[in-house]
Amino acid sequence: MTPTTDSKGERPMRRDAARNRERLLDAAAEVFAESGLQGTVEDVARVAGVGMGTLYRRFPTKEALIDALVSAILDDILRDARVARDAADGQGLRDFLVAVGERQAHRHGQLPRIWGAERHAEPTRKIQAEIAALLADAQEHGRVRADAVPADIFAAIWSLRGVTESTRGVAPDAWRRHLEILLAGLEPSHAPLTYEPLARDVVERLPAR
Amino acid sequence: MTPTTDSKGERPMRRDAARNRERLLDAAAEVFAESGLQGTVEDVARVAGVGMGTLYRRFPTKEALIDALVSAILDDILRDARVARDAADGQGLRDFLVAVGERQAHRHGQLPRIWGAERHAEPTRKIQAEIAALLADAQEHGRVRADAVPADIFAAIWSLRGVTESTRGVAPDAWRRHLEILLAGLEPSHAPLTYEPLARDVVERLPAR
């Protein structure tokens, strides 16, 4: 396994530096989950158990820290999608949405940035490609209506975001039942959709926050 | 029509005071739509065309201003629900969700607080009662599955919120297609839902961010 690299992706970091980087990302996730993105960098540093300077050595601005966090989540989601492609019988799409729901439920606080694609166009594009494949597979197996497009799956993700964001703290699993309803709505044999789907490239230009 | 009252709901306000109140609420809606809730009170006062002192005479804190804004929206939504009860053939629920979608699409910025029910338990309860009636009506007309409960309709609202928030600015109508899918999922003749619905009172305790 390749060692963690710094933000410019160059030579590997010293072991202690890499450990601090991870600690900082974990701490940031915790603090932002608690207080939203206006949680302070000072709190992040304290929770990580490092000094302010260490945080700023690793991440040149607070924004960079948030971006790194979001990148990590998007990478996880991309991995989820690739894992889901192994599912049999066109079940991959459902598996993927469940995985995304879980990630979002654990990462509230960062949600507004995760789907602010204008800062993360590349991973978003890759995820979109995976979604297209998962969707096609599900459609071939007759599990999903023919008029659904990848943008509808993104909408489903944002939908789960809305539910997790509203229920966070008090009902961490509320999104699961909502997803059941959504998936039912995506099954075949419904009246055709009347509104136009979102253009493919719009997904890559979503505003951050 | 009863004259506007001040925040403590006591004697009616002088005419110009009431006008300032409205101006400030409009300005706040505009500023928060633009910049989110971290928009500054100074901006609000400037857009309203009044001084800071006037703002603070009307609303003792920024929180109070936001609360007033949210209350107004919740009142609007409650009114939407009551209007929707006049719809024929169990279409009221659908009409209501469309109305809420439109309100949310026009009021992003305040969304996180709108469904932070712990500060607005009473109007939320009233809305919940209306939703229960709309849902029962839709179920009686065979338009909505029997295992849906009012909390599922709330989830649908949060779901729309998630879509409007993600697409704001770039695709203001994306939520309409998503709602079609959601409503399809709420139709009868689907496999029964396996996850438990949200307890009725949880809706009233949602965290305000």
Added chain:
Amino acid sequence: MTPTTDSKGERPMRRDAARNRERLLDAAAEVFAESGLQGTVEDVARVAGVGMGTLYRRFPTKEALIDALVSAILDDILRDARVARDAADGQGLRDFLVAVGERQAHRHGQLPRIWGAERHAEPTRKIQAEIAALLADAQEHGRVRADAVPADIFAAIWSLRGVTESTRGVAPDAWRRHLEILLAGLEPSHAPLTYEPLARDVVERLPAR
């Protein structure tokens, strides 16, 4: 006399605001004279007897405060030049250099910015025009060598700057004797100068610090 206006030069400021503006400029002059430009804005605010917010209401950044200070000095110097034109017998140039020497001696700390013309091209140009007139007058009266150009007078000013900067605190009048020597060197009947003078427009492009 027209009341002080804010930095955008629009409508007049409230009396107390104008007073604070003056206080802040005085305090800044004092603090920067003491500690150089790395004197802190907090010190400036404290010396002025106002809060940080007041400073930042008047001057949006520390740079803006420094610029305002420099502008005021340049305005003073321009006024000195115009006053000097009233001097009889071609003595105006000497009077002007004495005046500039005094200003610089009282405003050390800001010196590097005063002659960083790239940020203050307009007043610098006006001063240059006045210097050209004073120089021509002095030359007509046979007090200054014919091969001197306005840039040489600027060099004399920077020269005084060098002396005041080096001797500040310990010998506040050292520049006066140095100026006598310089003026002697500018008298007629010396061997002609062999190095080319500075191009006229270079003076307006001097780097700030």
Added chain:
Amino acid sequence: MTPTTDSKGERPMRRDAARNRERLLDAAAEVFAESGLQGTVEDVARVAGVGMGTLYRRFPTKEALIDALVSAILDDILRDARVARDAADGQGLRDFLVAVGERQAHRHGQLPRIWGAERHAEPTRKIQAEIAALLADAQEHGRVRADAVPADIFAAIWSLRGVTESTRGVAPDAWRRHLEILLAGLEPSHAPLTYEPLARDVVERLPAR
């Protein structure tokens, strides 16, 4: 030639240590010339190609590094003065001022400290002695007015400093023409100077910065 010694001037340093010392001084000169004295020690270390620890092993504080740099320049200037004594016909003083002008033009950034003699009284004293000799020689040859004193030559140096500092980057040779005027002012047969010269010992107490 005696080997370089460490900052306490004791036993000679190992060869590689001495090389690091030189590298650091060169790097510091470069960085400070670029950014002034607020250039960072981290930049110095990077330009020198060594780690921070090495820098701090060689120089216990940033101040010590600056002092070492200034000492080196003052040593160079002292050497310039001694070389100038070999000049024939009382030209040594002029040669010396040209040499100092060149050094200053190449070492802006450190200028404020070079002539902050309170930290470098000893070399300053030695330079003063050399200047006294050069001046006497020039006066004996009838090249310089009889009422000039060594402090006037220091003032000339600070004067050149003022010109180089103001014109740095845009007119690296502007000081040469200014020096011609200054030397003209130092020639005999001018009206006697009316302001008292600087006391001899003041030169040794100039404030650092």
Added chain:
DNA sequence: GATGAATGAGTTTTCATTCAT
């Protein structure tokens, strides 16, 4: 009352210096 200037605690960011690897 209305106005908008003043307040100051809180936030992000920098950088000389120290210390683990």
Added chain:
DNA sequence: CATGAATGAAAACTCATTCAT
């Protein structure tokens, strides 16, 4: 010893709230 990561005090700047005019 050399390295470069870690430290944390200090600096610039923001903004909800108060108060003089």
